[in-house]
Amino acid sequence: MTGKRLLLVEDDRSLADLITFHFERAGYHVTRTGDGEEALILVEEVKPDLVVLDWMIEGISGIEVCRRLRRRNTTANLPILMLTARGEEDDRVRGLETGADDYITKPFSPKELVARAGAVLRRVRPALAAETLDYGGLEMDLAAHRVRRNGQPVQLGPTEYRLLRHFLENPGRVFSRQQLLETVWPHSEEIELRTVDVHIRRLRLALGEPDLVRTVRSxxxxxxxxxxA
Structure with a gap:
């Protein structure tokens, strides 16, 4: 799945179901939990592009989760949108000062929440909202599904295209075979890990630059x- 990864931290099951439905319909891959401690673990496992975080959750509070994420080097710049029933100005200011990128008060429109999340991503991680991705002489036109390398067309199969898009959205970031499998392949539970290696070889061949997709040992x-060079 090539959609943006969302971690939803909300302990109201019915509200979490509603939010999940609208984000999945908008093309997000949603992982959810209602527990703050588990959220901190899932952030490292899922590596989401965005966190939607309720202030009042089980275990440690959402505001504390936000604070801890901002203290970690790996998540210091992770986009965070906070949900809360607290509508007072002081509470909103506290949430933003803790590190939230945006703040939405319950009750809210799910469509507005998705729109606000998209706005946060465009502001904080513009590559995820761009129509064209560029890196290392590569250019991917997301609307036309076309790829160029130093101005020359590159012919890719559907899987290689999804792989390359995922890499272009996260340049320089190392992904394990399992992470690539879960992100790029639908029904990944039916696919063997070595399949990733096969498609990486095909992608390298198509790009004509094997070292552009680097193997990181182990x-x-x-x-x-x-x-x-």
Whole structure:
């Protein structure tokens, strides 16, 4: 699945179901929990593009989850949108000062929530909202589904296109085979890990630059133009 990854931290099951429905319909891949401690673990496992975080949740509070995420180097810049029934100005200011990128008060329109989330991503991670992705001489036109390498067309199969898009949205970041499998392949539970290696080879061949997709020993793969001569 190539959609943006969302971690939803909400302990109201019916509200979580509603939010999940609207985000999935908008193309997001949603992981959810109602527990603050579990949320901190899932952030490292799922590596979401965005966190939608309720202030009042089980275990540690949403505001504390936000504070801890901002203290970690790996999540210091992770986009966070907070949900809360607290509507007072002081509470909103506290949430934003803790590190939330935006704040929406219950009750809210799910469509507005999705729109606000998209606005946060465009502001904080513009590559995820762009119509064109560029990196290391590669250009991907998301609307036309076309790829160019140094101005020349690149012919890719559907799986190689999804792989490359995922890499272009996260340049330099290392992904394990399992992470790529779960992100790029629908029904990944039916696919073997070595399938990833096969499609990585095909992608390298199509790009004509094997070192552009770097093998990180015992870790996985990364799109890394720094390694090119």
């Amino acid at each position: 870790a996985g793969y990364a799109l890394d133009a720094d390694g090119l």
